[in-house]
Amino acid sequence: MAQGSREIEALIELMARLPGLGPRSARRAVLHLVKKRALLLGPLAEAMRIVHETARECVSCGNIGTAELCDICRSEARGNGEICVVQDVADLWAMERTGIFRGRYHVLGGTLSALDAIGPDDLRIPRLAERVAAERVHEVILALGATVDGQTTAHYIAERLAGGPAVTVLAQGVPVGGELDFLDDGTIGAAMRARRSL
Numbered sequence: 001m002a003q004g005s006r007e008i009e010a011l012i013e014l015m016a017r018l019p020g021l022g023p024r025s026a027r028r029a030v031l032h033l034v035k036k037r038a039l040l041l042g043p044l045a046e047a048m049r050i051v052h053e054t055a056r057e058c059v060s061c062g063n064i065g066t067a068e069l070c071d072i073c074r075s076e077a078r079g080n081g082e083i084c085v086v087q088d089v090a091d092l093w094a095m096e097r098t099g100i101f102r103g104r105y106h107v108l109g110g111t112l113s114a115l116d117a118i119g120p121d122d123l124r125i126p127r128l129a130e131r132v133a134a135e136r137v138h139e140v141i142l143a144l145g146a147t148v149d150g151q152t153t154a155h156y157i158a159e160r161l162a163g164g165p166a167v168t169v170l171a172q173g174v175p176v177g178g179e180l181d182f183l184d185d186g187t188i189g190a191a192m193r194a195r196r197s198l
């Protein structure tokens, strides 16, 4: 195959590591970018540089943003006493896309796992307990995966918060844990509306 140059090949190799892009689509994308240097490649490079320099985790919920507190944690209106607990930032963004949930989030960063020796302190669980008290939370909605580890984590959190806010889970049959993103908004909305006590 005809090669462009070492630099362009290096860019294709990096792009091919992105989720959803293989070597073929990476090559096509890079070719497109190079053809649209002024319109697309320049602005993209600049946007990437800025995000590279500014992206960080929200100190409160673990969402990815560009400030110490993310927009959702900063918003007074979102402090409605509900916290939706998710495994991954992708789940948060998927839920947010639906617009159905008007409270705040808490990103655990994974699930408890005996096999991988992941305990509560390896996740953002202690911080969740702090927030429940500090933000006058009356409902914690657990949107965790239907896996054994996801369920173990849900029950651990429910026990840890016992005597505090109501703890609910999304309707069953929702494959969450970085997978919420693959569901359509209607399904996520229905699961949220049909949540039940744990």
Ligand SMILES: [Zn+2]
Binding pocket: 058, 059, 060, 061, 062, 063, 069, 070, 071, 072, 073, 074
């Ligand atoms: Zn936040």
